[in-house]
Amino acid sequence: MSAAGRNAPPIGAADGGFTLNELEHYWQQTHHRIACEQDAASAIVEAHPRLVNLFDDFAHRLGMRANFKRIGPLQGRRVLDLGCGRGRWVKEFARRGAKVTGVDWSEEALAQAGRRVPGATFLKMPITKLELPTRSFDVVNCVTVVQHLPHAAQATVLAEAARVLVPGGMLSLVELIAVEPGPHVFPRTAAAWDALARINGFVLVSVRGCSYELVFRPYKAVMKRLRAGRGISSTAGVGSRSGLSWKQKANRLLMGTLALPSFPIELCSQALPVGAATHAAMVFRRGEK
Secondary structure, rough: HHHHHOOOOOOOOOOOOOOOOHHHHHHHHHHHHHHOOOOOOOOOOOOOHHHHHHHHHHHHHHHHHHHHHOOOOOOEEEEEEEOOOOOHHHHHHHOOOOOOEEEEHHHHHHHHHHOOOOOOOOEEEEOOOOOOOOOEEEEEEEOOOHOOOOOOHHHHHHHHHHHHHEEEEEEEEEEEOOOOOOOOOOOOOOOHHHHHHHHOEEEEEEEEEEEEEOOOHHHHHHHHHHHHOOOOOOOOOOOOOOOOHHHHHHHHHHHHHHHHHHHHHHHHOOOOHHHOOOOOEEEEOOOOO
């Protein structure tokens, strides 16, 4: 397959999605509402019930557990966390002894992260244009962030990651591989993420599925059909928790109930193929040149 073919958007929202400027505004507003309405440290998806966010975090950590094994000991290693948000993974890398730098385009999120991990370095900048020295990090990490950028910007991010990594450095990704509705998501298949990484000088070290969502997926499919039949946007009901209708409150209650059995089922689902998952946890090694 040609390089152009490998770069082509394989799946997901593309033409109708947000632009980079719109995405920046979207996430600025999201971080602001999270800061105002709930415990910022526990929030992953704004306005989701706490149990659902805890499940999402649990599923991501199962994937990252595999990534950490592949990355190896972190004591003293220089780690860059792209799209660090409120510092969830900066804290984890710092706990393992790494010297961590987190970058994000939200000042509010960075302020929260700084309070959460006072020993780390935090910088405001777009991850598509890192104002950081070449070959200055041993590990670059990015969890469910690149998936929120248009496909062309995703290639730029991986090129920047390759630039700031030392030869042989490691790139850790957890990104969406299943089709999801919404103008702020731009997924790829696991094979397409691998192809994009190879174009930018990376070699795949490991890949495994995470966040299989076996309980939530039938429910989401039903809700998607109901909304489509009524002409309702797939992002309806996502947003501020204030002023929710009774239907939105019922939706939150049901999602919280579905989260309870999701934890043990997610553990068992780790034996399923990567293609059955919603996300893939991937580790790549930068080439020596």
